[in-house]
């Protein structure tokens with residue numbers, strides 16, 4: 001599968017089969033995140049892999065999204081330098097972590113797996129559940145597993161609405 005096919009066929013999977021993710025596939029997905037680029041190559045992230053059913057249930061509750069408990073794997077993507085701001089004024093951790101997550105979502109597609117970004121969750125509760133220290137922050141969680149859903153049609157703004165040349169307009 002080339003990257004364009006992965007881009008085209010990735011979608012947010014909110015229903016998962018009751019099958020575990022094989023250890024070698026999981027490792028390749030995580031490794032795709034590990035090799036992602038980051039500002040100054042800071043790699044200011046940690047990926048907390050959760051497979052324990054009780055813990056997944058608790059995270060799903062803290063995210064108010066019951067489907068999450070059915071995903072056989074939940075990855076907490078933790079930013080290690082929440083106060084870090086780039087010269088351009090944009091926070092570094094969300095940027096770096098997002099790239100790592102996107103690498104993982106595309107690698108997952110190549111492995112026949114599905115993912116869903118989870119940005120709606122209670123930060124304090126999830127940090128406590130995952131043992132994240134106060135110096136760090138969960139940027140996002142990622143559900144991972146075999147999809148039990150078909151890809152819906154993509155709903156996106158038209159190219160011309162999103163892209164402009166030379167000047168903002």
Ligand SMILES: Cc1cc2nc3c(=O)[nH]c(=O)nc-3n(C[C@H](O)[C@H](O)[C@H](O)COP(=O)(O)O)c2cc1C
Pocket residue numbers: 010011012013014065116117118119120121154
């Ligand atoms: C930063 C971010 C946070 C998101 N948070 C959630 C979430 O908490 N729950 C959820 O079901 N989907 C979440 N999504 C998935 C988006 O709703 C989804 O990507 C968008 O509707 C486009 O659909 P697609 O991923 O199927 O192409 C999130 C996506 C991003 C990028």
